[in-house]
Amino acid sequence: MIKTYSAIILGLLAVSLSASAQKKKDYTGYVNPFIGTGGHGHTYPGAVVPFGMVQLSPDTRLEGWDGCSGYHYTDSVVYGFSHTHLSGTGIADYCDILFMPTTGTPQFKNTEHSSRFQKKNEFASPGYYKTKLDKYSIDVELTATTRAGMHRYSYPSTREANIIIDLQHRDQVLNSWIEIVNDHEIKGYRESRSWANDQHVYFYAKFSKPFKAYGIAVNDVLQEGLKKAEGKNLKLYIRFDNPGQVISKVGISAVSADGALKNLNAEMPDFDFKKVQRAAKAQWIDALAKIEVEGGAPEVKQEEQMSTEALAYGYGRPPGKKAPVVDYGKIKRTIFYTALYHAMLSPNIYSDVDGQYRGMDQKIHTANGFNYYTVFSLWDTFRAEHPLLTLIDKKRTLDFIKSFLAIYDQQGLLPIWSLASNETYCMIGNHSIPVIVDAYAKGIRDFDAEKALEAMKVSVNRNQFGLDSYRQNGAVLADNNQESVSKTLEYAFDDWCIAQFAKMLNKPVDYNQYIQRAQYWKNVQDKDSGFVRARKNGDWLTPFDPNEVNHNYVEGNAWQYSFLAPQDVNGLIARMGGKANFSAKLNELFTTTAPLTGIQQPDVSGLIGQYAHGNEPSHHMAYLFNFTDDADKTQFFLNRIMSEQYSDKPDGLAGNDDCGQMSAWYVMSALGIYNIAPGQQQLQIGLPQFESAVIHLENGKKFTILNSGSSVARNNIYLQGINLNKKAYNKLYLSYDDIANGGEFEVFTGRLANRIFMQDLEKSTSEITANLITPNPTITLLKTFAPPTQAAIKSNDTEADAIYFTTDGSTPTTSSKLYSKPVPVSSNMTIKAIAVHNGKSSFVTEAHY
Structure with a gap:
C-alpha cells in the first residue's frame, strides 16, 4: 500500500513537472x-x-x-x-x-x-x-x-x-x-x-x-x-x-x-x-526560456518605404525603394536567442556520468558532487559571458569554480585557457580570478573561499609572462617583455579582484597589498597624451602612433587599451583631465577616421572609429559615457554597435565568437544592463532592445525589463525616463540586488537625447580611493644640438610633490638629489629616479646610457 501510494505521488509529481515544463515558451x-x-x-x-x-x-x-x-x-x-x-x-x-x-x-x-x-x-x-x-x-x-x-x-x-x-x-x-x-x-x-x-x-x-x-x-x-x-x-x-x-x-x-x-x-x-x-x-527550450523577450521592432510592410530610422538601424535598403515584408522584431529576437544559444555552448562538461575525468596532471580523478568542465576561454569570457551565467545559471557557475580549484590542485595554477585538461597559456591575465570574485560577490559561496584566495595569490605571484617585472617595477616593462602594456592593464584588474575578495573575507593585509597593485595601470598611462604606452629604458617607447597595432599590445593598439581600467574609471577620468576631456577622448575613439597601422591583425575587427567590437578589450567602452555628462552617447553608440556589428546572417558576428563572449555581450546589452567590471555590484544601464524581457532567476523570482517606445526602427534610442518597481528611478546603474530581488525595471525612450534628464541621474562610481600610489616618473634623453647630452626627469603624476634621483647606480630616496633641471648624461651612466607625493614614493624608474 505504501509503495502504491508513493508511486501515485511520484506519478502526480512527474505529471506536474511535465505540465510545468510544457508551460515554458519555446524559443x-x-x-x-x-x-x-x-x-x-x-x-x-x-x-x-x-x-x-x-x-x-x-x-x-x-x-x-x-x-x-x-x-x-x-x-x-x-x-x-x-x-x-x-x-x-x-x-x-x-x-x-x-x-x-x-x-x-x-x-x-x-x-x-x-x-x-x-x-x-x-x-x-x-x-x-x-x-x-x-x-x-x-x-x-x-x-x-x-x-x-x-x-x-x-x-x-x-x-x-x-x-x-x-x-x-x-x-x-x-x-x-x-x-x-x-x-x-x-x-x-x-x-x-x-x-x-x-x-x-x-x-x-x-x-x-x-x-x-x-x-x-x-x-x-x-x-x-x-x-x-x-x-x-x-x-x-x-x-x-x-x-x-x-x-x-x-x-x-x-x-x-x-x-x-x-x-x-x-x-x-x-x-x-x-x-x-x-x-x-x-x-x-529549458535553457533559452531563462530569458524571455518579446517585441523588438515593428514589421515593415511590403508597400512601405524604408525609413531613415530603419537605415540607421542597419536594415540597409536605400530610401525610396520598396521593402519586402520584414519582421525586424523577429530578426532581433533571432539575433538575441542565437546569441544566448552560443553563450551556452561552452565551457564543456568533461567528467563522465560516474564523475571520473582526466585532470591537468593527466591522472584520472573523480568529481564528487559537481561536473568538471574544460574549454575556459577566460580572457574573453570573464567580461560578459560569465557575468551572464552568474546571473542565470548559478549551479553551473559553482561547478566552474570547483573545476578551477581542482585545476589548481593538479597544476598549481588557476586556469588561464584550459582545453581538454591542457593548459594552453593562451592570452594574458589570470581571469579565472574575476569569475570567482564576481560569483562570490553575487552570493555563490559554496566553495572553499580560503583556498580560492590562496590560489589567486599563487597564480599572480609566479615569475612568468612579465609578472616578475610587474611586481618589481609597478608595470611590465617593454625592455624584456612583449605585450607589456596589455599585460599591465589586465594584471591590475585581476589584482583589484583579489583585493575585493580579500575585503569580503576580512583580510585587510591582502586587501591593502592588492588594492595598491590594482593601480599599476597608471604606470603605463601617459597623463599628457591620455594613451597607455610601453615603458622602455625609463621612458615612453618611441616612436609612438596610437593607431599602430604592435607587440606592445595584445591584438590591439593604444586606442583600444587606453580605456581599460574598469576598476578605476573615476581615476582614469581624473588623469585625463576631468569628465569633459575624458568624454571628448572617448568620443574620438568612436569617431576618428584614422586607419589602423602596423601589424595586420584579423582579430582587430568590427571597427567603429578605432573602437574594435570584434575583440574583447573594447567591449565595456561604450558604457563609459555613463560616468560623464554625456551619458546619452552610451545609448547612441550601443545602438550603432548592436545594429552594425550583429545580424541574422552567417557573417552576423563582428569577429570570433570566442566561446560565446561576443554573443553574451549582445545578450546583456540587448537586455540593457552590463557589468563593466565583474566583481562590482553595479550594472550599467544601457539601451534595452525589447518591449519586454523577463529574466527568470533561480531563486524563483523574475526581473522584468520593459522598454516603452523601444522600437529602434522608430529611432527611439535615447532614455527619457526610468522606473524601478513603478517608482521614478534616478540612477544610471542598477545594483545586483535590484535584479536578484526581482521586480520591474522600465525605461522610456525617444528620438532625441534628453540631456537634462540624463544629467540629473546619479552616475555610477568605479574608483580606487585606498592606499593610493604615486605613478612612476619618466626619464627622457633630450635631443640637443650640442653637447652635453641631457636627460629630463618628469613626473607622470598629476599631483607629485617632488622627484629625487641618483646617477651612481644607487637607489634614490628622499635624501637623494632633488630634481630641478635636466641632468647631464655621460657614457655608461645609470640614472634612477622616484616621484614622491604625500610622503609616498613611486617605484624606481631606471635608465641606462
Whole structure:
C-alpha cells in the first residue's frame, strides 16, 4: 500500500513537472546555428546540448584560420562528421573521431571520401543538424546528448553501404587504437596534439543494424582480417547490405573506453533518434526560456518605404525603394536567442556520468558532487559571458569554480585557457580570478573561499609572462617583455579582484597589498597624451602612433587599451583631465577616421572609429559615457554597435565568437544592463532592445525589463525616463540586488537625447580611493644640438610633490638629489629616479646610457 501510494505521488509529481515544463515558451525556433559560421565568427552548426561534451558537427574545412571550428558557411564539401568542436575560437583544435557514410569501394583519405553538399539541403536547429551528401545520395541527420552523439544515415538502395571511421583526421596523432567488438559495436582511442598539447579521446560506438563486413586500414592500406590495430594513422570501414537506414550512437570520454560506454548506455539506451532529438530540444527550450523577450521592432510592410530610422538601424535598403515584408522584431529576437544559444555552448562538461575525468596532471580523478568542465576561454569570457551565467545559471557557475580549484590542485595554477585538461597559456591575465570574485560577490559561496584566495595569490605571484617585472617595477616593462602594456592593464584588474575578495573575507593585509597593485595601470598611462604606452629604458617607447597595432599590445593598439581600467574609471577620468576631456577622448575613439597601422591583425575587427567590437578589450567602452555628462552617447553608440556589428546572417558576428563572449555581450546589452567590471555590484544601464524581457532567476523570482517606445526602427534610442518597481528611478546603474530581488525595471525612450534628464541621474562610481600610489616618473634623453647630452626627469603624476634621483647606480630616496633641471648624461651612466607625493614614493624608474 505504501509503495502504491508513493508511486501515485511520484506519478502526480512527474505529471506536474511535465505540465510545468510544457508551460515554458519555446524559443528554439529563433535560434539560427548558422549565424557566425561565415565571416570570422568561427562557430559551427552541428548538434549539441547546453555545455555538452559532444559537439557533433560537419567538418568542411581542414586548415586555415577560418577553419578553426572545422566548418565555414562558404564551403560546399564535407569530409565527415566529428564529435568535438570549438565554438568561435581563434585557434584550431578538436574535430575528433570522424564518421563518414559512403557507398561503393571504401576510400580512406578524407579528400577521397569527401562529398559535395548543397545549402538548400542543409538545416540546423538546437540539438539537430541534417544535410545530404550529393556524391552518395545519403541523407545525414545528427543529434546529441551531453556525452554522446547520434547519427542517422538514410542510404539509397545498395549492397555497399559504408561508414568510414577516421582517427587520423585533422590534428597530429600521437597514438591511437581501434577494435571491432562484435558486429554491432566498435571502440577506440585517439591521443593527439594541436592547441592542446596532449588530448585523449576514447569512444564507444553502437549500430542499429549488424554490419556484414569490416576492414581496418593502417597507413591507408587495408589490412585483411584485422580486428584490432594500434598506430598513428588508423581508419576503419564497416559495410551494411542494403540497410536503408542505419543509426550510429557514439559515446566519448577522456578517461577510458569503458567510460565512453558508460556515458553511451546512460544517455542513449536505445536507437530512438526522434526521442534523443526531442530530449535535446527540450534541454534547449529549458535553457533559452531563462530569458524571455518579446517585441523588438515593428514589421515593415511590403508597400512601405524604408525609413531613415530603419537605415540607421542597419536594415540597409536605400530610401525610396520598396521593402519586402520584414519582421525586424523577429530578426532581433533571432539575433538575441542565437546569441544566448552560443553563450551556452561552452565551457564543456568533461567528467563522465560516474564523475571520473582526466585532470591537468593527466591522472584520472573523480568529481564528487559537481561536473568538471574544460574549454575556459577566460580572457574573453570573464567580461560578459560569465557575468551572464552568474546571473542565470548559478549551479553551473559553482561547478566552474570547483573545476578551477581542482585545476589548481593538479597544476598549481588557476586556469588561464584550459582545453581538454591542457593548459594552453593562451592570452594574458589570470581571469579565472574575476569569475570567482564576481560569483562570490553575487552570493555563490559554496566553495572553499580560503583556498580560492590562496590560489589567486599563487597564480599572480609566479615569475612568468612579465609578472616578475610587474611586481618589481609597478608595470611590465617593454625592455624584456612583449605585450607589456596589455599585460599591465589586465594584471591590475585581476589584482583589484583579489583585493575585493580579500575585503569580503576580512583580510585587510591582502586587501591593502592588492588594492595598491590594482593601480599599476597608471604606470603605463601617459597623463599628457591620455594613451597607455610601453615603458622602455625609463621612458615612453618611441616612436609612438596610437593607431599602430604592435607587440606592445595584445591584438590591439593604444586606442583600444587606453580605456581599460574598469576598476578605476573615476581615476582614469581624473588623469585625463576631468569628465569633459575624458568624454571628448572617448568620443574620438568612436569617431576618428584614422586607419589602423602596423601589424595586420584579423582579430582587430568590427571597427567603429578605432573602437574594435570584434575583440574583447573594447567591449565595456561604450558604457563609459555613463560616468560623464554625456551619458546619452552610451545609448547612441550601443545602438550603432548592436545594429552594425550583429545580424541574422552567417557573417552576423563582428569577429570570433570566442566561446560565446561576443554573443553574451549582445545578450546583456540587448537586455540593457552590463557589468563593466565583474566583481562590482553595479550594472550599467544601457539601451534595452525589447518591449519586454523577463529574466527568470533561480531563486524563483523574475526581473522584468520593459522598454516603452523601444522600437529602434522608430529611432527611439535615447532614455527619457526610468522606473524601478513603478517608482521614478534616478540612477544610471542598477545594483545586483535590484535584479536578484526581482521586480520591474522600465525605461522610456525617444528620438532625441534628453540631456537634462540624463544629467540629473546619479552616475555610477568605479574608483580606487585606498592606499593610493604615486605613478612612476619618466626619464627622457633630450635631443640637443650640442653637447652635453641631457636627460629630463618628469613626473607622470598629476599631483607629485617632488622627484629625487641618483646617477651612481644607487637607489634614490628622499635624501637623494632633488630634481630641478635636466641632468647631464655621460657614457655608461645609470640614472634612477622616484616621484614622491604625500610622503609616498613611486617605484624606481631606471635608465641606462
